[in-house]
């Protein structure tokens with residue numbers, strides 16, 4: 001999958017279409033204080049009864065994301081490109 005290095009897309013902060021630069025997706029750092037993380041830590045430290053592993057269905061591929069940076073306001077948003085796939089995104093410069 002190929003995507004151009006600069007695209008025109010909707011910016012929800014400017015409330016209109018602006019020119020946005022495209023770069024690879026980087027995950028945000030989480031504080032580790034969300035309720036799901038705290039509950040999981042309590043469960044594996046032994047405060048809850050036996051913890052059975054959940055069986056998740058296997059998914060084919062990942063949803064490919066890119067980061068978009070608005071040229072006028074400078075805010076960064078992410079966007080999913082296409083559906084689940086095993087191919088990686090190439091950003092054309």
Ligand SMILES: [Zn+2]
Pocket residue numbers: 011012013014018070071072073074075
């Ligand atoms: Zn903007």
